[in-house]
Amino acid sequence: DIQMTQSPSSLSASVGDRVTITCRASQDIRNDLGWYQQKPGKAPKRLIYAASSLQGGVPSRFSGSGSGTEFTLTISSLQPEDFATYYCLQHNSYPLTFGQGTRLEIK
Amino acid sequence: EVQLVQSGAEVKKPGESLKISCKGSGYSFTGYWIGWVRQRPGKGLEWMGIIYPGDSDTRYSPSFQGQVTISVDKSISTAYLQWSSLRASDTAMYYCTLLHCSRSSCYAGDASFDYWGPGTLVTVSS
Numbered sequence: 001d002i003q004m005t006q007s008p009s010s011l012s013a014s015v016g017d018r019v020t021i022t023c024r025a026s027q028d029i030r031n032d033l034g035w036y037q038q039k040p041g042k043a044p045k046r047l048i049y050a051a052s053s054l055q056g057g058v059p060s061r062f063s064g065s066g067s068g069t070e071f072t073l074t075i076s077s078l079q080p081e082d083f084a085t086y087y088c089l090q091h092n093s094y095p096l097t098f099g100q101g102t103r104l105e106i107k
Numbered sequence: 108e109v110q111l112v113q114s115g116a117e118v119k120k121p122g123e124s125l126k127i128s129c130k131g132s133g134y135s136f137t138g139y140w141i142g143w144v145r146q147r148p149g150k151g152l153e154w155m156g157i158i159y160p161g162d163s164d165t166r167y168s169p170s171f172q173g174q175v176t177i178s179v180d181k182s183i184s185t186a187y188l189q190w191s192s193l194r195a196s197d198t199a200m201y202y203c204t205l206l207h208c209s210r211s212s213c214y215a216g217d218a219s220f221d222y223w224g225p226g227t228l229v230t231v232s233s
Contacts, residue, residue, distance in 0.1 A: 001169065034215065036152075043202050043223035044144075044152065049215040056218040087152050091206070091213035094157070095168035096142070101151040 002026050002090055006099025012107045013078055021073045021102045023088035028068050032092035035064055035073045039084045047086075048073060080106075109133040111203050111224035118230045119193050126189035127227045129203030136184040137161040140208040143177060143188050146226075147199045157206060157213075158186060164210065193231045200226045 003026040013019050023033065031051035036044040046055050048064035051071055061076040075082055083106050088099040114128040129141060142157040156167040160179045167177070179186045188201060205222040207214045 032212065032215070038152070043204075043226055045223075046221040049218070049220075053215070053218065055221060085151075089152075089154075091208075091215070093212050094166045096154045096157070096213065097168075098152045098154055 001095055002029060002093060002097055004088055004090055004097050004099040006088055006102055008102060009100060010103040010105065012105045014107045015078050015080055017078045019075050019078060019104065021086055021088075023066075023071045023073075023099045025069045025071070025090055025092075029090045029092035031067045032090055033064075033066075033071050034089045034091070035062075036087045036089060037082075037084045038087065044087065078104075109205070109222050111205065111222055113201075113203060113224040113227045116228040116230070118232070120233055121192075121194055121231055123193050123231075124189070124191050125193055125229065126187050127201060127229065129186045129188075129224050131184045131186070131205070134205075136181055140206045140213070141179070141186040142204045142206050143175075143186075144202040144204060145171075145199045146202070147196075155188070155201075157208065159208070160184075160186065193229075195231050195233075197229060198231045200228050202226045 005024045033051045035048040038044045047058050047062050052064045063074050086102045110132045112130045137160045140157050140159050143155040145153045155171045156177045158165045158177045160181045165177050176189045203224040207216045
């Protein structure tokens with residue numbers, strides 16, 4: 001099975017900050033990775049697909065990069081509505097696997 | 108409009124059985140795979156497994172193999188997740204989601220493809 005190691009597990013930042021979250025895959029997954037945002041009590045919402053493509057309706061301050069085993073999600077200028085938990089999900093092979101999540105909190 | 112409608116919250120006792128559902132509408136039910144995701148209280152997302160409604164081909168994550176059963180009734184466009192004997196540790200929110208997959212992997216789809224049910228809260232307590 002492919003393991004996804006996500007870091008950091010939590011992050012404290014201020015409105016306007018630039019933040020980066022990383023996922024590392026235990027083997028090459030090409031660009032078969034998505035980034036998801038989850039707010040309390042809600043289903044996850046995909047922000048980025050195919051590692052670097054922006055989901056429809058998602059603000060352009062979100063961006064993704066990487067391929068192979070190293071991936072990053074960047075939020076260029078944090079907005080109040082961005083404080084949430086973020087997950088990566090690899091779909092290169094079964095079983096699909098999530099990263100452990102990054103809780104983004106207001107400083 | 109694509110929709111995934113999940114069954115309502117459940118409160119059960121340890122040892123009881125349970126079957127929760129996810130009904131798809133607004134798309135060809137056999138056109139996509141359906142996955143199940145667990146989220147225990149205060150914890151992260153865990154991938155449980157996935158099923159192809161066309162022929163019930165099912166792939167479980169190792170942690171869930173033998174612990175749950177994923178099934179589908181394509182005549183009513185509904186996928187199921189069931190337990191034969193619940194434990195307190197099964198207390199969680201369970202989400203269903205649509206995926207575009209093959210027999211070996213899944214695809215990203217396009218910029219509009221992201222469909223989830225609202226979740227079913229399962230509480231197991233004596």
